[in-house]
Amino acid sequence: MSSSYAVLEEIGRYILRARRIAIVTHERPDADALGSSLGLAHALRHIGKEATVFSFDSVPFGLHFLPGIETIVADLPGPETDLVVAVDAGEPSQIGDRLYNAIIRLGVPLLVVDHHESNVGYGTLSAIFPERASTAEVIFSLLQVMEIPPDAAVATCLLAGIVFDTRAFAIPDTGPETLETAATLMRYGGSLYDVMTAYRGQHPLKALRLWGEALTRLETQDGVAWTVVSQDMYRTTDTAMEDTEGLANFILDAADVRISLVFRERPAGGPIRVSGRAKPGINLVPLARSYPKGGGHKMAVGFEIPLPLDEAVRTALKRLEELRRSGRLDDSP
Amino acid sequence: MSSSYAVLEEIGRYILRARRIAIVTHERPDADALGSSLGLAHALRHIGKEATVFSFDSVPFGLHFLPGIETIVADLPGPETDLVVAVDAGEPSQIGDRLYNAIIRLGVPLLVVDHHESNVGYGTLSAIFPERASTAEVIFSLLQVMEIPPDAAVATCLLAGIVFDTRAFAIPDTGPETLETAATLMRYGGSLYDVMTAYRGQHPLKALRLWGEALTRLETQDGVAWTVVSQDMYRTTDTAMEDTEGLANFILDAADVRISLVFRERPAGGPIRVSGRAKPGINLVPLARSYPKGGGHKMAVGFEIPLPLDEAVRTALKRLEELRRSGRLDDSP
Numbered sequence: 001m002s003s004s005y006a007v008l009e010e011i012g013r014y015i016l017r018a019r020r021i022a023i024v025t026h027e028r029p030d031a032d033a034l035g036s037s038l039g040l041a042h043a044l045r046h047i048g049k050e051a052t053v054f055s056f057d058s059v060p061f062g063l064h065f066l067p068g069i070e071t072i073v074a075d076l077p078g079p080e081t082d083l084v085v086a087v088d089a090g091e092p093s094q095i096g097d098r099l100y101n102a103i104i105r106l107g108v109p110l111l112v113v114d115h116h117e118s119n120v121g122y123g124t125l126s127a128i129f130p131e132r133a134s135t136a137e138v139i140f141s142l143l144q145v146m147e148i149p150p151d152a153a154v155a156t157c158l159l160a161g162i163v164f165d166t167r168a169f170a171i172p173d174t175g176p177e178t179l180e181t182a183a184t185l186m187r188y189g190g191s192l193y194d195v196m197t198a199y200r201g202q203h204p205l206k207a208l209r210l211w212g213e214a215l216t217r218l219e220t221q222d223g224v225a226w227t228v229v230s231q232d233m234y235r236t237t238d239t240a241m242e243d244t245e246g247l248a249n250f251i252l253d254a255a256d257v258r259i260s261l262v263f264r265e266r267p268a269g270g271p272i273r274v275s276g277r278a279k280p281g282i283n284l285v286p287l288a289r290s291y292p293k294g295g296g297h298k299m300a301v302g303f304e305i306p307l308p309l310d311e312a313v314r315t316a317l318k319r320l321e322e323l324r325r326s327g328r329l330d331d332s333p
Numbered sequence: 334m335s336s337s338y339a340v341l342e343e344i345g346r347y348i349l350r351a352r353r354i355a356i357v358t359h360e361r362p363d364a365d366a367l368g369s370s371l372g373l374a375h376a377l378r379h380i381g382k383e384a385t386v387f388s389f390d391s392v393p394f395g396l397h398f399l400p401g402i403e404t405i406v407a408d409l410p411g412p413e414t415d416l417v418v419a420v421d422a423g424e425p426s427q428i429g430d431r432l433y434n435a436i437i438r439l440g441v442p443l444l445v446v447d448h449h450e451s452n453v454g455y456g457t458l459s460a461i462f463p464e465r466a467s468t469a470e471v472i473f474s475l476l477q478v479m480e481i482p483p484d485a486a487v488a489t490c491l492l493a494g495i496v497f498d499t500r501a502f503a504i505p506d507t508g509p510e511t512l513e514t515a516a517t518l519m520r521y522g523g524s525l526y527d528v529m530t531a532y533r534g535q536h537p538l539k540a541l542r543l544w545g546e547a548l549t550r551l552e553t554q555d556g557v558a559w560t561v562v563s564q565d566m567y568r569t570t571d572t573a574m575e576d577t578e579g580l581a582n583f584i585l586d587a588a589d590v591r592i593s594l595v596f597r598e599r600p601a602g603g604p605i606r607v608s609g610r611a612k613p614g615i616n617l618v619p620l621a622r623s624y625p626k627g628g629g630h631k632m633a634v635g636f637e638i639p640l641p642l643d644e645a646v647r648t649a650l651k652r653l654e655e656l657r658r659s660g661r662l663d664d665s666p
Contacts, residue, residue: 062588168501170529176519183512192512196503197612200586205553208587212548215541225538253533254541255395279530 003127005145011111011127012146018083020050024103025087026094028057031164033088036135038068039157040087043148054099061242062202065194066160067153076102083109086123088135090116113138133173136161137181155190163195172280207243210234214247223258224320225251228309231265241266248275258282263313271304272312283331287323298331336460338478344444344460345479351416353383357436358420359427361390364497366421369468371401372490373420376481387432394575395535398527399493400486409435416442419456421468423449446471466506469494470514488523496528505613540576543567547580556591557653558584561642564598574599581608591615596646604637605645616664620656631664
């Protein structure tokens with residue numbers, strides 16, 4: 001269920017009454033988490049608030065361009081804090097125990113702004129808009145309700161959230177209002193070009209060499225395409241597991257592919273990590289759930305197989321075939 | 334220089350007076366050429382005109398989803414034609430001699446609608462808007478001026494022109510008005526998702542295997558990344574030259590690449606065909622112009638080198654290095 005604008009107005013009143021505002025987000029923050037947090041912090045500073053983003057995590061490759069990224073504090077908010085806003089975090093555990101416990105000990109209001117349908121509705125007040133493709137769009141609505149016009153820095157931060165969370169406007173959730181918000185942010189000085197360049201440039205060249213090795217190993221049957229990334233391939237290309245990010249989506253984009261699977265060894269060993277992607281009409285969740293650490297959405301899942309690489313591929317393809325045949329992966333609208 | 338809306342109004346008056354309208358575009362038509370032509374044809378049929386798109390070329394891979402693509406006629410417009418609209422074609426020669434000569438022989442008005450700055454302004458009347466990222470946006474303005482609301486088919490055709498010509502909103506020319514037009518077309522029922530899926534799915538899986546072979550051969554020095562596609566690589570992956578489309582852009586996207594070069598043998602032999610791409614601040618035109626058939630824009634050029642593959646790579650890199658050192662590739666704004 002979606003929150004109403006009345007909640008955003010109430011959140012605005014909390015913010016106006018506060019002086020020192022801590023902004024937190026989920027662990028291993030992505031572009032929407034960081035862009036929404038920083039965009040809100042910039043905007044609140046414009047109206048005279050002391051606003052600080054707290055995160056213990058390192059900034060992911062390619063997001064250092066976000067205006068104000070260097071202002072993020074890897075510490076706990078101090079006792080002077082009189083309001084906390086949690087952004088893009090679906091549940092307390094995602095904020096991380098250390099930070100969340102510190103927030104609770106502060107005993108100040110905790111406001112939640114998010115777009116995840118799975119958001120459990122924690123905190124003093126929560127504004128959750130699952131029909132929005134990104135939390136950045138919800139932050140933009142909040143700023144509109146509060147009548148704070150974004151400057152170029154705010155606009156670029158929020159554009160980053162929109163672009164990265166929509167796979168650059170490619171996911172089905174991208175609505176006309178998504179494009180309209182992006183256009184408005186450009187009119188406020190946000191640079192779509194900088195954000196798109198960052199989105200497309202999430203990999204260094206050596207990652208493309210790793211992708212090359214994986215793509216030459218592509219196999220396919222009945223619209224399913226799969227490949228492997230072995231420890232040996234990381235070694236020869238001087239890459240790490242994070243360099244495989246996006247590969248399963250890239251393979252899925254091929255015109256004649258309905259399902260893509262990427263089987264990755266970890267550089268340090270352990271179970272095989274599998275990424276699965278599907279085109280609309282297919283639900284991969286039953287496949288993912290049948291394995292350890294399986295989860296995700298219909299069209300994007302991850303799971304683990306505690307077997308050697310070759311065996312992992314063989315058994316997963318067999319199980320996929322069984323589930324498909326029994327109709328359990330069908331997702332008719 | 335950009336045309337004014339008055340020209341669109343006059344074009345609208347020509348169209349209203351006509352009964353049988355032929356629409357033509359450039360040879361080897363891309364998504365903007367076909368989407369703009371078909372979108373205009375659909376819209377004119379809604380107001381009772383007989384509108385036909387003429388083209389002798391086959392539809393490129395991935396564009397068969399365009400609504401009405403099967404209505405394109407591979408013939409010359411007949412004597413019953415009383416108006417011709419040329420769409421997305423910068424000069425008469427791009428329409429092709431056979432079609433253009435037939436149009437001239439008809440002796441009816443020829444209206445030109447385009448967004449290319451290089452458009453020479455031929456025809457009875459020409460509406461050229463170089464500040465638009467696509468001709469589809471100009472067609473949309475024409476329909477607005479004529480007060481013809483697009484239906485879903487028109488909207489999807491025009492969205493295709495916008496998305497493909499802007500590299501899915503990634504080129505610097507993408508302005509807020511581009512996003513606003515796309516949003517409006519979605520509200521008229523256009524499917525951005527279908528268009529984005531077509532844009533990303535321009536390759537079959539076997540093309541990704543060819544890319545894999547090319548990416549494993551990537552070399553790099555001083556921000557320049559290059560690779561080769563040999564006849565042998567086409568053979569082992571069962572691919573053709575068209576399957577390399579997009580590869581140079583893909584390599585350029587890597588965060589640590591400033592210039593990308595892809596050297597391609599042709600399956601049938603002949604000079605090496607080179608695609609060059611650059612990030613902003615670099616102008617590759619002097620490099621391209623120093624070779625046969627060299628041309629393009631600052632950040633996207635093509636040229637030919639009549640040498641064996643290895644030698645072509647060696648000499649082009651040497652010339653690139655010389656031009657860079659002498660500052661002749663600098664493009665300071």
